[in-house]
Amino acid sequence: MDITWKELFAIVSAVQAWGSFWLRRKILFHCDNKSGVDIWDKGSTRAAHTMVLVRLLYFYAVHHQLNMDRFWKLAPTANPRPDSTPAWPTQTFMRASCNAGLTKFHAFCDQYNLHTHPASSLTLQYFSVHEARHISYKTIKVYLVAICLDHIENGYQDPTRDNLLQLVCRGIRRHQGNNQRNRLPITLNILRTLKEQLHQSSYTFQEKLMLWSAFTIAFYGFFRASEYVNLRWDDVTYDEEQMSITLHQSKTDPFRRGHTVHIFKTTSSTCPLKVLKQYKDSVTSTPPNAFLYHAGRFTPLSCPAVTRVIRQLLSQAGLNYMDYASHSFRIGAATTAAAASLPTWMIKSLGRWSSNAYLSYIHCQPSRTPAIHRLLAHTDASNQPEWDPDCMHRHINQLN
Template sequence: MTFLGITLDTLTMTLCLPDDKLQDLLQTLPTWLHRHSCTKRELLSLIGTLSFACKCIPAGRIFLRRMIDLSTTVRKLRDTINLSDAFRLDAKWWCDFLPTWNGTASFLDTKWTPSRDLDLYTDASGTVGSGGYHAGHWFTVAWPDSLQASIEWKEMYPILVTCSIWGHRWHGRRVLFHCDNQTVVHIWKKGTTRCPDIMQLVRSIFYVAAKGNFHVMIAHVSGIDNSIADALSRLQIEVPSIGARSGCRPHTCTNATMSIPLATQQLTELATAYIHNSVAGNTRRTYQVGQKCYLDFCSSHGLATLPVTSRTAILFVTNLANRGLAYRTIKVYLAGVMHHHIERGYADDVTTHALLQRTLQGIRRSIGEVRRPRLPITIDLLRRLKECLRQRADMCSNDKLMVWASFTLAFYGFLRVSEFTARSPTEFDVNATLLARDIVLTDVIEIRIKSSKTDPYVRGHTIHIAPTGTSVYAVRAYGKYTGNRGYMCPEEPAFQFVDGTWLTRQRLNLCLRELLTQAGISDAKMYVTHSFRSGAATTAAEAGLADWLIKTLGRWRSDAYQIYIKTPRETLDVVPKAVATRQQFDIGLSSRWTMPTL
């Protein structure tokens, strides 16, 4: 059967490039190696023919990248393009590969096969060597003293050796390699790097993959999870009479004893979990953004990623400042980079370097620290939101009651949004999300917060909310919501829409903005989900509650709560007169409003 010009054989599960297309490529490609220029039309025609061949040779797509980039240097089809050395390298790959290929390829698996399913691991040591392991077979390579190569090159070398030795076993597979170097993963996903030596390895791996009719992808795995290959890379093996070795020639063997006993492997896996849990999930995700920026920066400037030196860190933060990032963002990104540095086993913390500290201080003084203004949600505003919510015709009664219950609990409980919302509409963290069983409703509400920003060691905290007897009544609001909903699974999030999805930060923020706009609040964008917590602190201060009590209610460990308290305009208007007349300063707030019982 022929489909889109490709011959498909469903009995042998193969696809074949038409013979006339293959012969045309074999005849025309060598002539391109000797050409110095061409028109854009001619180059696009060649790219189109090779793209067609890539339907049978997926690994060949990377060797079109520089051809495509070259075709974009001019606009008109008749314009002349000077062929670059990079173009000739791509063309030469095709010239080397096509004569060895019979034009037929097997269907590749629809899913990627993780290297663990193949019992396949690779790793490299910066100073000792590299190694790989596959289904009881392994190899080691000892680095010669004369070798001058980056750690990224050394990490990618055993992948090439692995493909060369065992690639014939993976015919038709999509093999997902695991590597403990994020830079290697980044280079592979981009398909290019400024380092010619690493690029040569990338091209070689794709050549072997194309000949073996398999496809390769590289994903990151923590170094401590890669214990077998890590031991091989450090030559921690027991081999009877290996003999002297020199150069980068791999030594392979099937009968050898690894120097990592089973108990050590189990301890290694446990240590991995502990290291992973040393940082909160949200913090780790934020760090990953900074790490990606760092990898992009190092790749584009030809800098080694690890170990992180003071010079690299200074250039990195300078680049971020030049791009217009806020000072606080720069600090977070730098913390993410250093987290990656430490996880990779490097002990030196360059953030304490005097020159880096001065650079950060200079950035802070130059660009300042701009804080986006955020307004608090007060009792009066909550009453207006309640009325607007009641008028919403596009929401069912369950969703209205659920949203109002979340508003009141967030306010009276001084809750952070991450403490009562789910991670996504369909996923939640049982150890962090507020579940139905975490809220006990009697004549009061008892909320059990399992973990929070200020409770990283999961000691937990119980919040007590008593009745108020006013229209903003958390106990009654949550009681109406649960009564309307009926049965609630105790192991699921407490706040659930009628369509079965969970309440998330994004959904809550969207609903809040819509209600504020409906209420005619002109600066609705200055209110966020955190405005409930800051509004509770502001209202408590207006009611004259003691500082220690506000800190207790909000579970603040320092005086940071004071930044959330917004001083009313009428309070500021009293100050000049009180100072001028030396009268006792009395803002008179308690006579106008009393904080409800919490």
């Protein structure tokens, strides 16, 4: 089940368990899932399994005569405060965005002689449209959440709960369109190109080993960018045949149970085990972080640094480098696994995906399109058994 279903399931379970004790009372739920809050507001969703929870929620509300309300906050804290005082986000980058949003809001109100506390819905509409010229819809949402939390902490009502403001935000989102980045996969051919350009670059020998080791581990381990740049030597063990990397936390492991990724030796020029041994032997001291720059001082590898190096190397190779980033290794691993005719359940397991999001990572190579069309031309749908998506690649390979 998706995270939205899990969030609503917790609320429905609470109402079912304690609804009889809340008879004719007003209940305020704090939820950190924006999709769940939107579904609650609309009272409907296209997801059938989530709609079951929505109906149950409204049923219990009527049965126990409850006046239920919700409040969306970005993230809980380790020591939550009372419900009347929602928590500010604990992530550094989120807190910085919230503070920046409040600063811009106060400057906007000072410029046009508007009240900051309490701010009217019309003021927030003007502010949202004003900022939409420079920032994205998602950033505007973060700014509005910061204004909301600031008002509640100062004893005012939430000024963002206004239908007109929601319509203005929806119009901003439609006007800006879909700004989702088009990230291309780093497949084996691109990976070999990176190796060639890295060999010709001006990096030191140790930095070349470090970067190439990070690239190969990211590809063969199906790692997210945040997972391989923060790798520590204590989490890596290896022998002559394989390496084992322990992830203490990840995106799909909310309870921090940990997961061990095994990467085995290959005979190709992109073997991650071989280059890791070379890199480990070249490191005179062993700092906690595995991937570090050693020019003058120890500088940990970061996602922006990986993206910068990838684009620099691909630019030297004459390729269109702007659509490649630190996450492209994971996308390329999924694309390569699909091209190798691995079943979908295996790809999902290798990448540690808890949903079907990995399907959007798989890019269909243009060279395979003629075989697909030949397969369609020779298929009689009336005599076919139940469709098996894992058999598709085998049929295409037979036609090739």
